[in-house]
Amino acid sequence: MNHHETAGGRGHRGRPDLADAGISKTAGEYTDRFLVLLAPGAQEEGMATLRSRAGTEPAERIRPDVTESTAEVLEQAGSVVFEDLGVAVVQAAPDQRRAVMETARDEPAVLAVERERVLWASQLTESRAETATADYLRGYHDGVEELVQHALERIDTAALREPGTAGFDESLVTWGLQAAGVPRSAFSGQGVRVAVLDTGVDTGHPDLTARLEGAASFVPGQAVQDGHGHGTHCVGTACGPRTPGAAPRYGVACEAEIYAGKVLGDGGGGTDTQILAGMNWAFGQGCRVISMSLGSPVGPGERPSRVYEQIARRLMRAGTLVVAAAGNESERPHVVEPVGHPANCPSVLAVGALDSGFAVASFSNAGLNPDGGQIDMAAPGVDVLSSWPQAPGHRRLRGTSMATPHVAGAIALFAEAAPGASAAELKSFLLAGARRLPLPAVDVGAGLLQAP
Template structure:
């Protein structure tokens, strides 16, 4: 593998940027100090050509110290534990995350074109990603996150959820009714569903006795101190019959839940944590991978490669389009990842929902679901809330036939979608529907 020359983006004389083991808070603070107003973390993502050999071997040949996800149990790679490695390798998706020092050591740059004998397909900036909730835009969320860290605030623990039962219809939330979930005979039994988010309240009583596999990729316990992840898991995989007067809010109530904490308790992450979570979910054979996260960044080859690797392995990645009232953000803008837009209760596109590259739409306004104790239940809005509706329905469809996996599952869900009188750029093929 030929070395690349150092381009203007990575200078051999420059002060090295963030380490691979830097926490998301450290990355955010460094980006604030840099002051360039971008969503770049200062690290890089390398995507390798298919069939180009081992990414680890290729990087090692360039003099880099690597940490391979296969060296961790179930490929549950904890980024905070990679020590002084220059690169982390995610073999299921053919991607590596490389520090600035690693780029300098290997003589790599974004600007330089790969030599004909290079195993590298692309080198891209790594970006921050955020939980996609409400109508806040990504840059404002970035600045708010850094301000919270600097002030040392525990904003997430102060967040209070407001109960709202106006959406209760026939014992189920309005979203489940719109997706025809109550009429479905399927439960998601035997299907693995991964939700990559802020984690989960593992002690929530509505999930007692459920098979749950967990892993964290952000250096924090999986326990959700934010609430975004618990809410998304509730919609995708919550119980069929919650206790008391609580309406049904969960879709795939018998699915096996895989919780990947790729966003911190502040709701922030990076491409590295998300890609590591995707790699883990694929390695563990999750038929459905739900991601209510992203940023207003361009299409990234690493996400596209991860989406294709998932489809090749019989997995389907579903991601939120974003809430910036703008073009679909990453990773949902990749052609190999199913993009989800948000609908209001009148089944019109939500005013915050992104548009452009769009496959399908789902309920995203005033969605009732689980949140961490002691509150236990609450409503949220965003394409984040629409995405687990699609993921839950995908698990029900996957249960109907072992042949409905990967691209076949994608195709079947679009075929079954309820058409809506709006442009495809806003709602895709229409409103997601559960199988009978």
Template sequence: MPASRSKLTPGLMRTLALVRDRRREVSIIVRYRPSWRIVRTRLAMPGIRHGYHYHLWPFAHMYVTVDALVRIELDAAVVVIYQDLPVTAYLDTSMSRIQVPRLWSEGLTGKGMRIAIIDSGVDAEHPDLKGRVAAVQDFTGEGPNDRHGHGTHCASIAAGSGAASGGEYRGAAPEASIYSAKVLGSDGLGMMSDVMAGIEWAHDQGVHVVSLSLGSSGSDDSTDALGETCDAVVDEGIVVCVAAGNEGPNPGTICTPGSARKVITVGAATEEDQVATFSSRGPTADGRPKPDVVLPGVGIIGARARGTGMGTIVNQYYSSASGSSMATPHAAGVCALLLQAEPDLTPHQVKERLMFTAIDLGADRNAQGTGRVDAWRALRSRGQAPQPTEPAPGPGPALGQGCLPARLKVVFWGR
């Protein structure tokens, strides 16, 4: 098959070029055209182990040998073959800085809202989260408990009650229900295919907002299975907030799924309303500006999972951490408050509200987005002019910049 018509993504081709043993298994995600029953029958051949089948979208996860991959590519039912990339987690006064207490005073606390934390699990027995975790699902094989600490920290920023601190470290939407999909292991690492499964599970649970404080270094233009999945779930009516990453300050460092078109990509800001040096910058590979907004992400105090030591330990119940990971659940919580106030808002309208009313920090568009979110302005902006249409793609980052070649995992964006 000519290279120009290859169904393999560039990242997968780069990985295969390094494989010397053609019997070695590679984890892939296949996008297919007809029904899964037909595809599974046609792809029942030596060298293929079927993993997760997604019922909402035409994707399937497989482990294949290089020889089997050649045969899969020749099948007319297969549209494109993606590499299953590794992902990792991206790692008070922050709520006041974005005017969240003013929404609380209006009776907006996230009650009735469902927020999915796709992360390392949550400590459901933590005082700030106890009785608040509506459902959990483990996709790692470790069990649903948080053995890393990242997921618990993020969950408390989005929706923690602040019970262990007398309300001082309350999350943005303290009465929202938490849905925990554990896709990152005790080392903070996971696989793209598991993140996709977690997103699908969250969709099936009827969540209103998905918070993704993780990312991969494999793609920065949304042309990957995870980016497509995120955009597809937005089309299903779910707001998706994604961490920009911690690879700044160089341009072109926002990778998947933060590079997805329809998600709210969140960078990190300091207490002094400056864009954090580490916060990843745009543009995407096809020239789109990102992130969309920034929120507090430096020195954020959140719930500490039992037996974990992520960040700087404050006391038995809390730790402090920095990263776009911490900024993202701020955004997720604010989105839940806006949806509580106006349940008919679409994900696109929620994104417009945040961007149109953000406080301009005077930084570059590809560093701050439109600025730092102001929850009160977003709430009061009903009927005002929408955010201008997204600019047409321009040149991508210069050669030598941009996302690093894929390593084959998902990582958390925390520091």
């Protein structure tokens, strides 16, 4: 996510025109809508208060069973309510905004009000990747050499590194799957539903189409077909087949059921409304894990979203885990940025990225902010091979986006291994099984992802 670029044009009702593939991004970009967290059992009361006090429009109710018009409803409606999530999105003119914000201060039915953000795919752009020169990377490794050497004196390095760490043999299986112990797992994610909310999926990809159980677009004017590539890559890492065509195995949960929600446009951007619609749909489809390789940068000391935190808690109680990318704003060793939104929510599993030498990727954000904002675990996120919409059908990318679906796929394996486990128990199994690393917890959390 390159936050030095500027925002693009404006679309319907003054909102960012995210359907434009050429749009650029900026930190802290917002729309003219607000997210409203409603008290359980008081949704009608909360929305009535907003209408009477702030003059908001009557709300369209968005159900989990998606129709072809859902994306257009999200775009055209002045207000929408996701009943299963307990959240509304309302549009407010400049003279209404103060009244909308004030409802959370003295109205029990309204628990929180936040501005709607613009979010982006958490893939490191090619231009940023090119800045990671050998000298730059050498500087990072020099910066942590003392810590690593001290730790290596006290541990068995064989327990951390597979033979030939710096050059994994990827003729049969990608280095990321090897590092996470996927080939030795007895589980495949069979019968487990995995949702990847991203730029969609290549619905005709030969490696994926047979297991694509559900697909829906929440981007107005765009089909679920992936015109960007990021979503197809993430779907492949989480759920690619055991024996793909013309490539080594690259998918973690090779027999899981794939649900692909397009919440980011072909330009790589989307809004909170689109992400919430995708989460609402994925939950309604019975998915055990929701993988989101997307986010928005946050500043030092910034607290997490109360809306997303409550949604993640509600989903966890209902059996669904949410996993999100920590973000790529860091330029180690000189600049380390905090975990972005929504991964910074305590109940969202935040994933950092490692390279094949088990070092923190230079771009990976860290757990620096209070009230959550931590890295929960790290996974392979550099030089990751996975599916791609264009020929030859596979491509290597880097980013915390690439690390996140490794974790989502592993959750599917744990869910198969313990079918009666709650979402909280799956999270505990995942973190307890991580391989400890001689690196700060603010960078890697519990450690390197390990399959059951």
